[in-house]
Amino acid sequence: MAIGEDKWRLTTRLNVLRVSVAVAFGLLACGFWFYQVVQHAKFKEMAENNHQRTLTLRAPRGIIFDRTGRLLVENRNSFNISIVREHTKDLDRTIRVLAAVTGVEEKIVREVVDRHRREPSYRPILVVQDATLAQVASVTARRLDFELPDVIVQEVPTRRYPDQEMAAHLIGYVGEASEDQMQSDRVTTGSLVGQFGVERVYNKLLMGEDGAKRVVVNSVGREIRTLEEIPPVQGRRVQLTIDYAMQKAAEDAFRAYGYFGSAVVLDPKTGEVLTLTSLPAFDPNDFATGIDRTTWNALNTDKLRPLQNRAIQGRYQPGSTFKIVVATAALEEGLITPERQIYCPGGGTFYGRFFACHLAGGHGYVDLRHAIEKSCNTYFYTVGNMLGVDKMYKWSEKLGLALKSGIDLPNEQESIVPSTEWKLKRTGERWYPGETISVAIGQGQLTVTPISMAVMMATVANGGTRVVPRLVKAHDEGKGWEPVKVPPSPFAPFLLKPETIAAVHDGLWLAVNGAGTAGRGRVAGRDVAGKTGTAQVISNQGKERARGKTDRDLRDHGWFVFMVPKDNPELAGVVFSEHGEHGYFSATVAKHVIETYFAQKDGLPLPVLPPPVPVAPPVRTVAATGPAGGTH
Amino acid sequence: MFERRLYHHIDWALIGAVVAICAIGLAMIYSTTGGAGPVYWTQVYALGIGAMALVLCLTFDYRSLADKSLFFYLAMMIALVGVLFFGAVRGGSRRWIDLGSFNLQPSEFAKATLALMLAKMLGEERRAALTNTDLALAVVLTALPFLAIARQPDLGTAVTLLPILLVVAFVAGLPMRYLYTLVLLAVLAAPIAYKFGLRDYQRERISTFLDPAQDPRGAGYQQIQARITVGSGGVWGKGYMQGTQGQLRFLPVAHNDFIFSVLAEEQGLVGVLVALGLYLFVIFRALDAARLAKDRLGAYLVLGVLSSFTFQVVYNITMSAGLAPVKGLTLPLMSYGGSSMIATLAGFGLILNVRMRRFTN
Incomplete structure (x- = not known):
C-alpha cells in the first residue's frame, strides 16, 4: 500500500476527529446558552431559594x-x-x-x-x-458539629x-x-x-x-x-380596669376557705370592672407555649369545669337578692310607699296555696326597709303578687339583671328572668299567677349570672344608670396612655326616685349593719349595704330523698350582693360561692375585698385575711314545705 | 537530545493556551476554597512539578522514549497492581501511593504511558493496514491497566483509557465495519451491562441522571445543584468570588469535579465561552501537531494523549452543566488534583515534543 494512501487516510480520519470535537464543543456551548440565557430566570430563583x-x-x-x-x-x-x-x-x-x-x-x-x-x-x-x-445547649452543640x-x-x-x-x-x-x-x-x-x-x-x-x-x-x-x-x-x-389588690383579695379569700365561685366588683359610676374572678381557675402559662394534650383533656373533663368563666357563664337562681329588684320595681311603679307595712304571720296564702316565710313565727308588721333587712318572704310574696311577673321582668331588664351585661368578654350567657311572653315562647304554656309568688323571692325559673347581678347592683347604687361593664381602661402604642373610647351606653338612662334609692339603700344597709342576715359583710365605718341570697342546688324534698345516696355536694349556693358606701357608692358587686350556703361566706369574701379597697385608697397596709370561721349551720326554723323553704 | 534549533519549533501558542487554562483553574480554586489555603498551594506546587514534567517529556526525543515504552508500560502495571495491595484508601477505594508529604495517583499516569505504548506498537508497524493480530494485542494492552484501575475501584479513570485505544486504532486504519459492530454491540449490551455489570451506586447515578427529581436530596442532588449553579450565572456571571452555589457549598467538591460549574456561575456564559474556546484551541492545535508529525509514531502518540484529554474535558464540562451522570472525573488543567495536573502537563510535553521534532531525522 502506498504511503500517499496512508497519509490520505490519516488526514481524513483526523478531519473526522476535528469535526467531532467541534460539534461536541458546539453542543456544549448550546447547552450552556440554554441554561444560562434561556432558563436563567428560573435557575436564578432556585439559587436564591437555595441560599436565602x-x-x-x-x-x-x-x-x-x-x-x-x-x-x-x-x-x-x-x-x-x-x-x-x-x-x-x-x-x-x-x-x-x-x-x-x-x-x-x-x-x-x-x-x-x-x-x-x-x-x-x-x-x-x-x-x-x-x-x-439543657435541650437548647445539646442541640446547638450538635448543630455546630454538623450532626443536626x-x-x-x-x-x-x-x-x-x-x-x-x-x-x-x-x-x-x-x-x-x-x-x-x-x-x-x-x-x-x-x-x-x-x-x-x-x-x-x-x-x-x-x-x-x-x-x-x-x-x-x-x-x-x-x-x-x-x-x-x-x-x-x-x-x-x-x-x-382591674385592681390587682382587690382581685387578689377576692381569690385569696375563696382559696383560704376552700370555696369555688365567682366575684365581680364594679365601679358603679363607670362600669369599670375592678374585680372579676371565677374559681376554680387554670394556669394560662400552660397555654403560653402550646398546651399539652393531657393538661387540656384534664381541664376539659374536670367536673368542676375550671375553664368555665362562672362570672359570665355560670347561671344560678338569685334567691333573696332578687328582692332588691322587686322592691325597686314596686316603689318605681308606685304600688307601694317605703312606709307601707305588711303583716307577716310566718307565711301567706296565694292562689289557694300556702307559701312559708323562713321565720316560722313571722316578722309581724314590716315596712320595706325592714323587709329587706330581714329578708321577709311574706312581704315580697305580697308585693310581687301586686307587681305581676311582667313588671318584675321589665325592671330586671332596666336594672340590668336580665339578658346580657354586654361586658367585653366572649361567650357571655344571658341571664334569664321569666315573663309571660318568655314562658309562652319557651313552653307554649301560659303563666300561672302562682308562679309569680316564687319568682318574687328569686326562685323558680330564674337564673342569672354574677356579672348581671353586679350590673343590677351598680344600677341600684348609682340611681338608675345601667352601665356596661368593661375591662380595658387605656392602651399605649408608645406615645403615652390613650384612654379607651367608651361607646355610649345602649341603654336608655332613667332616674330612680330619690325615695326609692333612699329606701332600698337603707334596707340593704340594715341587712348588713342591723339585724339582717349579712352581718359578716360589715366593715366598721364604711356603711356597707348588701344582701345575701341562696340558690338552691336541689329542692328541699329532693335533698331529703338524696341524703346519703349521692356524693354530689347538695349544699346550696350562697350570694352576697353589695354596694359601699351606702350613700354615693364607690363599689357595687357580687360574691357567689358554690355550696357556700346562704351567703355568709360570700359576705366574708366581700368584706375582705372592701377592706382591701379602702386600705389601698387610704394608703394603709392591706388587710390580712382572718382565719376561717366555720360557717353557721343553716337557720331552719320551718319544716320544708314549700319552694320557698330555704330562702333568706 | 535538546538542540538549540528545536527551541524555535516549540509551539508557544499551545503552551500559552495551556497556561491560560491553568491560570483560570487556579483562580477558580482560589475562589471556591476561600483564598490561598492548602488546596490552593498544593495546586501551585503541582503546577510547578507539572512544568518540570513537561520539560522532561519535551527534552528526550519521543522516538527514544517510544523505544522504552515497554519498560514504562511494565513499570506502570507494577504500580497499578501494587496500589491495589499497598495503596492508601480514601473514600472506599485504593488509588493512591502514599509518598509522605503527598499522594501519587498512578492511574493518572497510565494514560500517557498507554498512549506511548500503543503508538509504538501500531505506529512502527510496517504494514499500512491494521491487522486483527495488532488489534487484539492493542486491546489486551489496554485491557490490563483498565482492569487494574477498575478494580480500585475507579471506573471513571479506567474509562478514560478507552478513547486512547479507540482513537489510535481509528487513525491506524481500524476497518469501519468493526466500528459499526462496536457501536451496535454497545447499544445492545447497554441494558445487560446496566443490569449485571454495574454496582448499585453506579446504577443509581445513571437512573437519577435520567430523572434527578426522583431523589433530589440524594444522588440527584449534585446534578440539580450543578444546573442551578450554571443557570443562575447568566450571561455575565455573579462576579469573581460572588457565586452563592459554590461559595456556600450547595455544590459539593466545587474546586474539583465541578470547577467548571463555578466558573459558569461566577463568570457567566462569557467565561464559559472563553474557557471552551481555550480548550478547543488547545485540542485543534494538538490535532495540528498530529497532522504535521513526521511519522506515524508521532501522530499516534499525539492522538493517544489528546483523545484521553479531550474525552475527559468534554465529559466533565457536560457533567458540570448537569447534562451527564455525575462521575468522579476531573477537568484536566483546571480541577484541583496534583497527579492529574502533573500527568496532563507531561502529556502535553509529549505533544509538544512530536511537533517540535517534525523536521528532525
Whole structure:
C-alpha cells in the first residue's frame, strides 16, 4: 500500500476527529446558552431559594397592667426547636438523633413530623416548644458539629403570667391561630393569637406586627449574613380596669376557705370592672407555649369545669337578692310607699296555696326597709303578687339583671328572668299567677349570672344608670396612655326616685349593719349595704330523698350582693360561692375585698385575711314545705 | 537530545493556551476554597512539578522514549497492581501511593504511558493496514491497566483509557465495519451491562441522571445543584468570588469535579465561552501537531494523549452543566488534583515534543 494512501487516510480520519470535537464543543456551548440565557430566570430563583431564607421575627405581645400600673402579663423569651427539612438528607436519622439529644420520645417526634409532612419543606416543623436550656445547649452543640444541620433553635417571645391562676378567666390565654383566626386576625400559620378573655377580645391591640429577617445561609443551613431586617413591632401596652389588690383579695379569700365561685366588683359610676374572678381557675402559662394534650383533656373533663368563666357563664337562681329588684320595681311603679307595712304571720296564702316565710313565727308588721333587712318572704310574696311577673321582668331588664351585661368578654350567657311572653315562647304554656309568688323571692325559673347581678347592683347604687361593664381602661402604642373610647351606653338612662334609692339603700344597709342576715359583710365605718341570697342546688324534698345516696355536694349556693358606701357608692358587686350556703361566706369574701379597697385608697397596709370561721349551720326554723323553704 | 534549533519549533501558542487554562483553574480554586489555603498551594506546587514534567517529556526525543515504552508500560502495571495491595484508601477505594508529604495517583499516569505504548506498537508497524493480530494485542494492552484501575475501584479513570485505544486504532486504519459492530454491540449490551455489570451506586447515578427529581436530596442532588449553579450565572456571571452555589457549598467538591460549574456561575456564559474556546484551541492545535508529525509514531502518540484529554474535558464540562451522570472525573488543567495536573502537563510535553521534532531525522 502506498504511503500517499496512508497519509490520505490519516488526514481524513483526523478531519473526522476535528469535526467531532467541534460539534461536541458546539453542543456544549448550546447547552450552556440554554441554561444560562434561556432558563436563567428560573435557575436564578432556585439559587436564591437555595441560599436565602426569610425568617419571621415574632412580635412580642403587649404588656398588660392593672389600673394601678401593676404588671399582670409580660413576655419572656422561650426557645423553640424545629426541623427544617429543606436540606435534610436523612430525615429518619435527624428524628432519631434529635429525640435522643432532647430526651423527647422518638415516637412523639415522628408523629409531629408526620403531621406536617405535606407542608413546604422550608417551613420549620416545631418539635420542642419552650425547650429547656439543657435541650437548647445539646442541640446547638450538635448543630455546630454538623450532626443536626437541619435542626434550628429559635428564640421567640412567649407570654408569661406571673400570678399564674389569678384572673385567668378575664385575662385569658393565647394559642396557635386556627384557620378562621388566620383570616380574621390576618396572621400566618404558627402565629399565637389570643384565644380567651382579654387576650382574645383585645387581640388586635395586644398583637404586635411580626418582623422579618432575610438572611443568607450556606448549604448546611448556617446563617452567613443578614440581607435585610424588618424589626418586629411590639403590641400595645394595655391597662385593665382591674385592681390587682382587690382581685387578689377576692381569690385569696375563696382559696383560704376552700370555696369555688365567682366575684365581680364594679365601679358603679363607670362600669369599670375592678374585680372579676371565677374559681376554680387554670394556669394560662400552660397555654403560653402550646398546651399539652393531657393538661387540656384534664381541664376539659374536670367536673368542676375550671375553664368555665362562672362570672359570665355560670347561671344560678338569685334567691333573696332578687328582692332588691322587686322592691325597686314596686316603689318605681308606685304600688307601694317605703312606709307601707305588711303583716307577716310566718307565711301567706296565694292562689289557694300556702307559701312559708323562713321565720316560722313571722316578722309581724314590716315596712320595706325592714323587709329587706330581714329578708321577709311574706312581704315580697305580697308585693310581687301586686307587681305581676311582667313588671318584675321589665325592671330586671332596666336594672340590668336580665339578658346580657354586654361586658367585653366572649361567650357571655344571658341571664334569664321569666315573663309571660318568655314562658309562652319557651313552653307554649301560659303563666300561672302562682308562679309569680316564687319568682318574687328569686326562685323558680330564674337564673342569672354574677356579672348581671353586679350590673343590677351598680344600677341600684348609682340611681338608675345601667352601665356596661368593661375591662380595658387605656392602651399605649408608645406615645403615652390613650384612654379607651367608651361607646355610649345602649341603654336608655332613667332616674330612680330619690325615695326609692333612699329606701332600698337603707334596707340593704340594715341587712348588713342591723339585724339582717349579712352581718359578716360589715366593715366598721364604711356603711356597707348588701344582701345575701341562696340558690338552691336541689329542692328541699329532693335533698331529703338524696341524703346519703349521692356524693354530689347538695349544699346550696350562697350570694352576697353589695354596694359601699351606702350613700354615693364607690363599689357595687357580687360574691357567689358554690355550696357556700346562704351567703355568709360570700359576705366574708366581700368584706375582705372592701377592706382591701379602702386600705389601698387610704394608703394603709392591706388587710390580712382572718382565719376561717366555720360557717353557721343553716337557720331552719320551718319544716320544708314549700319552694320557698330555704330562702333568706 | 535538546538542540538549540528545536527551541524555535516549540509551539508557544499551545503552551500559552495551556497556561491560560491553568491560570483560570487556579483562580477558580482560589475562589471556591476561600483564598490561598492548602488546596490552593498544593495546586501551585503541582503546577510547578507539572512544568518540570513537561520539560522532561519535551527534552528526550519521543522516538527514544517510544523505544522504552515497554519498560514504562511494565513499570506502570507494577504500580497499578501494587496500589491495589499497598495503596492508601480514601473514600472506599485504593488509588493512591502514599509518598509522605503527598499522594501519587498512578492511574493518572497510565494514560500517557498507554498512549506511548500503543503508538509504538501500531505506529512502527510496517504494514499500512491494521491487522486483527495488532488489534487484539492493542486491546489486551489496554485491557490490563483498565482492569487494574477498575478494580480500585475507579471506573471513571479506567474509562478514560478507552478513547486512547479507540482513537489510535481509528487513525491506524481500524476497518469501519468493526466500528459499526462496536457501536451496535454497545447499544445492545447497554441494558445487560446496566443490569449485571454495574454496582448499585453506579446504577443509581445513571437512573437519577435520567430523572434527578426522583431523589433530589440524594444522588440527584449534585446534578440539580450543578444546573442551578450554571443557570443562575447568566450571561455575565455573579462576579469573581460572588457565586452563592459554590461559595456556600450547595455544590459539593466545587474546586474539583465541578470547577467548571463555578466558573459558569461566577463568570457567566462569557467565561464559559472563553474557557471552551481555550480548550478547543488547545485540542485543534494538538490535532495540528498530529497532522504535521513526521511519522506515524508521532501522530499516534499525539492522538493517544489528546483523545484521553479531550474525552475527559468534554465529559466533565457536560457533567458540570448537569447534562451527564455525575462521575468522579476531573477537568484536566483546571480541577484541583496534583497527579492529574502533573500527568496532563507531561502529556502535553509529549505533544509538544512530536511537533517540535517534525523536521528532525
